[in-house]
Amino acid sequence: MWIIIKEKKAGTLQKAFLYTMQKLHLIAIGGSAMHNMALALHEKGFIVTGSDDEINEPSKSRLAKAGLLPEEIGWFPDKIKGDLSAVILGMHAREDNPELIRARQMGLKIYSYPEYIYEATKEKTRIVIGGSHGKTTITAMILHVMNFLKIETDYLVGAQLEGFNTMVSLTNTAQYAVIEGDEYLASPIDKRPKFHLYKPNIAIISGIAWDHINVFPTFEIYVDQFKKFINLIEPNGSLIYCSEDKVLDEVCRTTSNTKIDKMPYSVPKHQIENGTTYLLVNDQKIPLQIFGNHNLMNLNGARLVCNKIGILNTQFYEAIQSFKGAAKRLELVYKKDNFNFYKDFAHSPSKLKATTDAVKKQFTKRKIIACMELHTFSSLNEEFLAQYKDSMNLADEAIVYFNPHTIAHKKLKEITPEQVHACFNRKDLRVFTKSSEVTDYLKSKKWKDSVLLMMSSGNFDGVDFNGLAQNLSPS
Structure with a gap:
């Protein structure tokens, strides 16, 4: 079906947009980017289906509300039919994905997300x-x-x-x-x-x-x-x-x-x-x-x-003037009296320096406690760790956390707390390998005239930042 939409501005016909009503299937629909793509295409009026072998929140609830949540979790080649306009392939899927294999066999148009x-x-x-x-x-x-x-x-x-x-x-x-x-x-x-x-x-x-x-x-x-x-x-x-x-x-x-x-x-x-x-x-x-x-x-x-x-x-x-920032980008989690708590997406060495420097210049009379998680493939790579030298030296106190299970999951060579300590080149650096140890240590401190900065592309293995903030005493 062809649809023509004409847009008028200031009384003048500006442009006619011509497009077909599309039927699209998303392989790995549950991802952060992919489920948003599904919602956008659904909002546009297209027919959208999808599959995934794992769908977590908030993707699950948002897809369900729009009527797009797959009935079953997993990959189902039978969903790939000849009436599909195209298949959109998410990064989470693998090259041997059975739905992808079927789409290729049928000669369907396959787009990557950016394509x-x-x-x-x-x-x-x-x-x-x-x-x-x-x-x-x-x-x-x-x-x-x-x-x-x-x-x-x-x-x-x-x-x-x-x-x-x-x-x-x-x-x-x-x-x-x-x-x-x-x-x-x-x-x-x-x-x-x-x-x-x-x-x-x-x-x-x-x-x-x-x-x-x-x-x-x-x-x-x-x-x-x-x-x-x-x-x-x-x-x-x-x-x-x-x-x-x-x-x-x-x-x-x-x-x-x-x-x-x-x-x-x-x-x-x-x-x-x-x-x-x-x-x-x-x-x-x-x-x-x-x-x-x-x-x-x-x-x-x-x-x-x-x-x-x-x-x-x-x-x-x-x-x-009314821009408050993007989520997790120097996002204010909690503020009380003379204590501020921020979370930030920073994980690369240059960003750690820049973010810590920004907080230190903004709060010149407060103690800055910076805590970061090694979470990405690069940051947990033994060869890349050396790039972190001096990256947390601007903080008054510095903490680094990593989870050995994450390293094993990414199939990387094991690293030790001693290696991490040496690479950051800071004698008083604290290194933890359990998120509970991080939160217990933070709860043990007094936060008067202080700023807590927690930096990661992850979430410190499920730490509830708002809940943690309620347990930090600024007195």
């Missing part, structure tokens, strides 16, 4: 946010401003944002698509980095710090992915980049893509007064709810992106 995002947005102005860190925050800032100004956009973001029902939205009428561009692999059968598939009209890169050692075994190979990304920007497009990152600055200045406009950004003028950060703009002091040089650089990059789609600086500054 389908491009397919759905290829007629739109695509804004792609890349970088080793800050992607989600920059994406969230741009979306916050566009939402504040009531500018419709499709989007893909890596966290649940306040004011947005899903992490993915695909419409028939939006002129823009704001896409968080992850550098990890597209799918089990497509080994290209996700952000290579989006072909941006406007691209922003926040920084380059080696990550995903299991996919990019050397720093040079990792950096090369960003060079390729730049060369995939559409002709007459724009590249906005953080010039304070020396590696990124060199890459962007020397790239061979001469058909694009390049715009560097850095930390904007600002000051901190009584725990609040203010932007200094044309003799104005603009109060923010976020802080730290990384967040301020992210803000400046987001502003330049917004300028590219016609948003004025005055509009941007008005909107950004």
